[in-house]
Amino acid sequence: MKTLVAYFSAQGTTAAVAETLAKRLGADLFEIRPQVPYTAADIRWTNPVARCNREKIGKKDVPVAGTVANWESYELVYLGFPIWYYGAPNVINTFCKGYDWQGKQAVLFATSGGSDIGRTAEKLQPYMPGAKILKARVLQGPEGLDELLG
Ligand SMILES: Cc1cc2nc3c(=O)[nH]c(=O)nc-3n(C[C@H](O)[C@H](O)[C@H](O)COP(=O)(O)O)c2cc1C
Secondary structure: OOOOEEOOOOOHHHHHHHHHHHHHHEEEEEEOEOOOOOOOOOOOOOOOOOHHHHHHOOOOOOOEEOOOOHHHHHOOEEEEEEOEEEEOHHHHHHHHOOOOOOOOOEEEEEEOOOOOOOOOHHHHHHHHHOOEEEEEEOOHHHHHHHHHOO
16 A cells, blocks of 8 residues: 655654654655744743744644645555644644545554543544544654554
């Protein structure tokens, strides 16, 4: 099955998982990068006016740099991200809205500071109409991949 691993990572943890996953699957890799990269100050969630909090509260779209080439050729998409505020970061919603998910299978994977995946799949599904989400898991790091793939 032609497989894509698409991920967003602000601090590198999810990137490490995504890179290992893509290697193990022999899948293509796409980094979901915001057009305006996050600085350390932007993701300081303890600051009420930090960019991450303004985006979250305002339910703002976060435009993505670049596009996935030959999107229509993928049957299975692994979508990875850090858990932000118990769910997927807004940039993931924006990414999902940009593509046709009809008939695709999807697996969600995340890293977090301790939160579980919660209702992330249910919350993302409206942005991926027609996709069948097979699994959704939080991993501690690349060593957790067996659970995702098993
Ligand atoms: C804005 C923001 C919100 C976060 N919210 C949560 C959260 O709700 N629960 C949690 O366990 N971790 C939370 N974290 C921690 C990240 O999920 C965790 O550090 C993750 O592994 C970072 O992945 P990355 O290095 O790929 O960006 C948050 C981090 C940031 C920057």
